[in-house]
Amino acid sequence: MKQKLAHIAIVIDDYDKAIQYYTEVLKFTLVENTRLSDEKRWVLVAPTGGDSCNLLLAKAKNEEQKSRIGNQTGGRVFLFLHTDDFNRDHKNLLENKVKIIREPVVEEWGKVLVFEDLYGNLWDLIEPA
DSSP: OOOOOOEEEEEESOHHHHHHIIIIISOOEEEEEEEOSSSOEEEEEEOTTSOOOEEEEEEOOSHHHHTTTTOTTTTSEEEEEEOSOHHHHHHHHHHTTOEEEEEEEEETTEEEEEEEOTTSOEEEEEEEO
């Protein structure tokens, strides 16, 4: 049997603002942006240069969903972004004024820092050893 995660939904408040953040600030690739109705789009972004799981940017449609924006995991790190060049990506985060929650450290398994995205979701940036 062969399985993989294809998409992870992340609740957002505005499609265009989210697309701009993930593609311009985090340097992700816009994989798909399909209008499904006047209110709903199918928007996928993915880290550049890899065969990885996509993020489905899912616009909140009610108050309960809006209450989850930025806190889908109760304040824990939500997403883990591996990189082949930690210093390049750390510099990019700083240049784009992305909030660093935990400064870089070197562990036996690699370099890591924690940052907060546009919505308050926590991410690990990791360059594996």
